[in-house]
Amino acid sequence: MQSSPFNLRRAIVWIGRLVLAGIFIYAGYSKIFLPIVHPHPPIGVALSFFAMQVDSYQLLPPRGVNFVAHTLPFAEVALGLLLLIGWRLRIWATIVTLIMLGFFAAVVRSYALGLQINCGCFATPEPLTIKTVFRDGALAALALLMTIFAFIDARKPHPWSSPEKA
Amino acid sequence: MIRRQILALTVAGTLFGLCCVLLAAAGLPQSTGAVSDVDPHTAFGSKNAPVTMEIFSDFQCPACKTLFTATNGKLMDNYVNMGKVYLIHRDFPLPLHAYSRIAARYSRAAAQIGKFEPVEQALFQNQEKWEQNGDVDGTVAGALSAAEMTKVRALVKGGTLDAAIDKDYALGQMYRVNQTPTTVFHCKGQTYPYPGVMSYDILKQFLDQLLSQR
Numbered sequence: 001m002q003s004s005p006f007n008l009r010r011a012i013v014w015i016g017r018l019v020l021a022g023i024f025i026y027a028g029y030s031k032i033f034l035p036i037v038h039p040h041p042p043i044g045v046a047l048s049f050f051a052m053q054v055d056s057y058q059l060l061p062p063r064g065v066n067f068v069a070h071t072l073p074f075a076e077v078a079l080g081l082l083l084l085i086g087w088r089l090r091i092w093a094t095i096v097t098l099i100m101l102g103f104f105a106a107v108v109r110s111y112a113l114g115l116q117i118n119c120g121c122f123a124t125p126e127p128l129t130i131k132t133v134f135r136d137g138a139l140a141a142l143a144l145l146m147t148i149f150a151f152i153d154a155r156k157p158h159p160w161s162s163p164e165k166a
Numbered sequence: 167m168i169r170r171q172i173l174a175l176t177v178a179g180t181l182f183g184l185c186c187v188l189l190a191a192a193g194l195p196q197s198t199g200a201v202s203d204v205d206p207h208t209a210f211g212s213k214n215a216p217v218t219m220e221i222f223s224d225f226q227c228p229a230c231k232t233l234f235t236a237t238n239g240k241l242m243d244n245y246v247n248m249g250k251v252y253l254i255h256r257d258f259p260l261p262l263h264a265y266s267r268i269a270a271r272y273s274r275a276a277a278q279i280g281k282f283e284p285v286e287q288a289l290f291q292n293q294e295k296w297e298q299n300g301d302v303d304g305t306v307a308g309a310l311s312a313a314e315m316t317k318v319r320a321l322v323k324g325g326t327l328d329a330a331i332d333k334d335y336a337l338g339q340m341y342r343v344n345q346t347p348t349t350v351f352h353c354k355g356q357t358y359p360y361p362g363v364m365s366y367d368i369l370k371q372f373l374d375q376l377l378s379q380r
Contacts, residue, residue: 039356055365118362
């Protein structure tokens with residue numbers, strides 16, 4: 001029996017791809033180009049500004065802070081585009097999920113420690129509050145579901161694909 | 167399959183574009199280049215320095231103390247005193263702190279007799295003590311001579327200091343400051359608001375990047 005092309009699992013994969021891709025691309029873009037600052041600063045200034053936000057989490061030594069600050073924004077844009085395109089979806093979905101879980105763990109830790117810091121998620125200054133914790137948790141859950149369902153779906157022939165010849 | 171991917175890209179691209187426009191439109195107030203309403207007694211360094219830093223601070227806030235003790239000393243030595251950064255202290259006493267405004271009044275009074283630095287240091291270094299018993303007066307007295315303290319007390323009693331504190335607070339609200347410390351960097355007409363503590367090494371990189379802009 002062939003499954004319907006419109007089921008909940010497939011819908012969640014699509015929603016996850018669109019939502020997370022949009023968020024990842026905008027998050028990376030805003031860190032690289034700082035759209036809230038006019039006139040726009042050079043990329044080096046924007047990335048060193050982001051480094052201060054990474055540092056405020058008090059998780060990494062200065063070298064680690066610099067590595068994350070100079071690679072994460074580009075990785076976010078690339079992963080967002082790869083999610084949209086859908087090529088080798090399971091690989092990129094897994095990586096996005098791991099990153100989202102990492103963000104969620106960092107945010108929960110900072111909130112639990114009472115650190116009064118900026119989220120650093122986008123370019124706008126945004127204090128890390130319980131709202132941030134819930135938002136990151138919801139996005140991490142969406143990423144996880146999208147990845148699990150993408151793996152499940154990959155085991156089955158797509159309902160729109162032509163039937164296999166005997 | 168390809169058609170579906172093109173459709174997804176188009177939809178997401180449109181959504182992304184809309185988000186960018188909306189978020190950019192909701193940006194922060196832009197700097198006009200010059201920083202206004204600066205009390206010269208609570209500002210350090212050269213007015214003509216290429217970078218200006220306004221620190222919105224609350225004397226009773228532990229994170230402000232951390233910024234002051236861990237970062238400000240090196241910042242003063244390597245950037246402010248070298249003419250690279252103009253550092254401005256802005257009062258932003260949070261209503262949830264019982265003695266913040268009183269401490270701000272004493273520091274403003276001390277600033278008027280040219281003693282802001284020792285009083286700022288005394289208030290931050292003894293924060294745990296006076297926030298328990300509210301003895302701001304005693305803490306400030308420990309950093310000044312008897313004659314200076316008499317002048318400071320007279321200024322505090324005069325009741326004229328709140329206007330300057332309120333001015334700083336209103337300026338902070340214009341920058342959408344909602345936590346302390348918040349540092350607003352100005353360079354080449356650009357404004358960078360940064361809430362939170364900064365470690366010196368990472369702040370140094372940012373300042374060097376700002377200073378290397380052509």
